[in-house]
Amino acid sequence: MTATLTELETLTAAKVVDARGAACPGPLLEAKKGMGTVPVGSVIEIWSTDPVTKTDIGAWSAKVGHDFLGTLVADGYDRVFVLRRK
Amino acid sequence: MTDTQKLVFMVLHGPDHPEHATIPFVMGCAALASDVEVVLGFQADGVELVRAGVADGIHAAGFPALANLLRDFRELGGSLLVCGPCINSRGIAATDLIEGAEVVAAGRFIAEITSATNSLVY
Numbered sequence: 001m002t003a004t005l006t007e008l009e010t011l012t013a014a015k016v017v018d019a020r021g022a023a024c025p026g027p028l029l030e031a032k033k034g035m036g037t038v039p040v041g042s043v044i045e046i047w048s049t050d051p052v053t054k055t056d057i058g059a060w061s062a063k064v065g066h067d068f069l070g071t072l073v074a075d076g077y078d079r080v081f082v083l084r085r086k
Numbered sequence: 087m088t089d090t091q092k093l094v095f096m097v098l099h100g101p102d103h104p105e106h107a108t109i110p111f112v113m114g115c116a117a118l119a120s121d122v123e124v125v126l127g128f129q130a131d132g133v134e135l136v137r138a139g140v141a142d143g144i145h146a147a148g149f150p151a152l153a154n155l156l157r158d159f160r161e162l163g164g165s166l167l168v169c170g171p172c173i174n175s176r177g178i179a180a181t182d183l184i185e186g187a188e189v190v191a192a193g194r195f196i197a198e199i200t201s202a203t204n205s206l207v208y
Contacts, residue, residue, distance in 0.1 A: 023150050025116040029158055032119040063120045 001083070003069040008081055011069075013045035014038040020049045020077050027053040027080075028060055035066065035084050043069065046080040054080050092123040094198050094205040100131030104146035107135055110208040111155035118162035125198050126159070128187075129169040132208075136168055136187045137178055160186055167194060 003011065017034035019027035027048040034044045046057060054071040057080045061068035069081035095114055099106035114124045134140050135152070144152040160166075166187040173180070173189065180189050199205045 023148060025112050025119070026150055028116055028119055029162075060116075060120055 001067040001069065003081065005070070005072065008070050008072050008079075011043060011045075011081060013081065014042035015044045017044060017046045019053070020047050022048070022050070024050060024052065024056065026050075028056055031057055031060070031080075031082065035082070038084055040084050040086060043081055043083050046082070047074070047077050048080060049077045051078070054078050057082060090123055091121075091203040092125070092198075092201065093117050094125045094127055094202045096127045096129060096195075096205065096207045097132035097135065098130045098208060100134035101140060101144055102131065104144050104152075105149070106208055107132070107144055108146040108149045108152050108155065110206075111152060111159055112149060113206070114164050115155055115158050115162060118159065118164050122203075124159075124164045125167055125202070126164060127167045127169070127195055127198065129172050129195075133168055133172045133176065133178060136166055136183050138182060138184050141184075156184070167198065169195070 015034050015038050017030045019030040027046055027050055031046045038044055058068040061082050066085045067083035069083055072079040095110040097110045110126060114126055117124045128136055141152040141156045167190045168187050170189045170191050
């Protein structure tokens, strides 16, 4: 499941995880921690300055059973959206 | 029947090779975050990494500091197995190792590797 850019731009995440400046696997570990703090069905948003985070989080989401919704490009970082499925 | 996956990473490099020492911790943390059971097995110079205080001085370029990865690895529930003959030959006592590190011999490594989904050597 992916969302359109318009959907992502209007989406309000239940939690924002600021992993800017963190090197691999930091953003992934922060996403894992953040996911544990929101109810199933909620969306978390991960901020990362590491350009590979968006593909890494996409692979992680598929592995553990969450929905990777997509990415928005912000000012010097990526905003990565994941829907908690379990 | 369980569908739990397990990875074993054998760590053979010590502080003289920061990148080789760090990457198995990166992979191990990512695997744990992906609901995969992880064992880090330390042999040869790799045993130095679990000597108390040694990880504090290792920071490979482009990666988090090893001490932070070690902390995350333990918090996520990873296992640390250390080769007994390897620490003996280096004059390292079991009491010199970080908390949670378990000294084992070849039989335990073989049991872990043969029961794993996959094993990698660094």
